[in-house]
Amino acid sequence: MNYFREFYQMMVRGSEAYARWDLEASTNILRSRKRMGILFLLLLPIVIGGIALAAGDGLPHMIGGKTAYMPSHYTNVIFFASIFVGVCAGLITGCIGAGGGFIIAPALMSAGVKGILAVGTDLFHIFAKAIMGSVLHRKMGNISVSLATTFLVGSIAGATLGGMLNRYLYDLNPVLSDLFITTVYVFILGFLSFYAMADYWTARKGEAKTKEADKKASREEQVPPMGKRLQSIHIPPMLTFDEGVTPGGRKISAIFLVISGLIVGLAASIMGVGGGFLTFPIFVYGLGVSSMTTVGTDIFQIVFTAGYSSLSQYAFYGFVFYTLAMGMLLGSLIGVQIGSLVTKVVPGIMIRGFFALAVTAGFINRFFAMPEKLQSLGYLQITKSTGAMLNTVGNCLFFLAIGTFTLWVFYVFFKNINELRSEESFSHLEKPITKDSNLKELRTEGN
Template identity: 85%
Template structure:
């Protein structure tokens, strides 16, 4: 049980680090006229598509939104605005809760009928587009240890390749099997997080929380100390500016860590940032300064490589959705971060537990229909569809209710927030 709690602390610290990156990237984009112009140009084909459809056109040219693979996916007004809503909710969770909201994107897209592999590829592309547009990498280069970063990328790119190949293989074998696999992964991850997040919230109400008492970032965690004591060439030196002579660790551990991050990123459709931070700080004993720089570095390359080489090239990226999610998340993360200034921390923990639990319930209720479709369990199609619908209703009710609450708090405290800004 103690190991599970420690693992939960690690995941939360990683999710918080990813949320900080997301907020900084979104702020960088919104404050730059050049980046906003790039965003407008990316959205222009979608806007043209909307005008063409509204005018009663028969369809769009393939390059502007045709239905063939290797091109932007087809456009409908409903799909585009739904994607903005999904991105907005994910951004609100990221900004308000201070933890990555990407864990609701794939479940949300799958709930409205998007195939799991397409949801994963689209989420990765959305992360990559945000990372490239935000491009805060140059501000952190001084904190990157090049040898650590390159060695880690060897593992993450290998893992992303394996994860992408696995998802595509399962999809080619049977699309329902592919959805079942991705759904099962989310059920496991979100179920684990939901259990401990709810326990953390309940204990916080009593004055003690699971996240309290976790190791300080600048201290070497016990696991990191053990791994650094193993002399297995080639050895990499890092953190010379923090420890005289620096610290050393075997390149093998970096490759293995990257493999895990890349595999998770490609299978779940996440940037991998929520795993990189805890693995580096708690697992490898790398300082938080070096970790932050390397984390940003790997997000750009891991998400970029995964989304393009493993999904986009095979037609598994829904560009209309990706751009809508990008637009929604940019707005949501800013509003969410402002709301934290007028909301008690205990309430934020409660909403984190609620959001994760909603994602878990959504995917858990979707499992029977997938299992029935493959003949693994004997229930009627109607029963499976009803359970899936119930999961969707509970999920969107919870996430939609959270979004309404955030906007209510934001607008009712607008004057107070303006005063604090100035």
């Protein structure tokens, strides 16, 4: 059980690393006139499409008609709904510091978007943000080039397999494709939900005595037992890394990096996420790589894995809904900024509770969606109306939880807006976020 808890804690740290990157990328976009101009150009086709629809002339197929993008078509409602999804995800990422990416695909699927389209669109949204707000050059000092490039060999292969698998299942039966993606989310979010709730109630009871010990252990950069075992296996070629952490550095076989990349790329391509929540536990817990090197490599792989997956595995086959992606990008830019500011005036224990709530809401949503899909495929003997009712219940609970969280964050933001306007409260946005910045520290300051 302790192994699973440690793995969960590493997953959370990976999500936190992604949240820091997301906040910095969003800040870079909003503070640059050039990048904002690029964003306007990307949104221009949507504006033109809205005018065309209002005029009653419809849209040409190349912008997003049903022929060009098989399961989707443009409506203004869909665009504004995608902005809402982006805002919610951004608020979760900025306020909680982790977990925002987990709710995007479930939210889109709950709104009626096909699973494969939700995955491809989410990956494209991540890639667009990475390119526009690129902060990779600031992280290059943390990257072991040999680890990163070897890891990418595996992640590109994994992303290819994941994309091929999703497309194959969709060609067989769109419902089967949705069921597969839903099942993956149920297992991942179920695991996160169980441990997030357990950690929250433990903290509520005042039993979180190992928090400081965990911080100390992370600073000492001790290699976990599994990492020691894998580093002791000498299968050429051997890669040297962490020279700045320990004299002479550490060594590990390239084969383990390729396998790790394969796992992360596969998960990212199937689920439509950056893959950072897996990179961190695999690198630190499994391979024995230092946290500093892991963060840099994680940001590096997100850009390339998301870019390759979204374009070569989904966009080229018509499974990226451009309108949704741009709406989510616009919404998340706003949400992540507001969420990060709210951490200044919210107790840390409440942040933990909302993280647990967010992943649990995603888990319940996908879990309640499964019976209807199993019934449609003939794998579960229930009436069609029962399956539809369960799906509706899951959707209502999901949007109720996420909607309540969103309203609460905006309430706290506007209630404390005078305090947040002060120079001290905005100081963390006045300078670039460095490798040492940590959203947890911001929360602590707000306690």
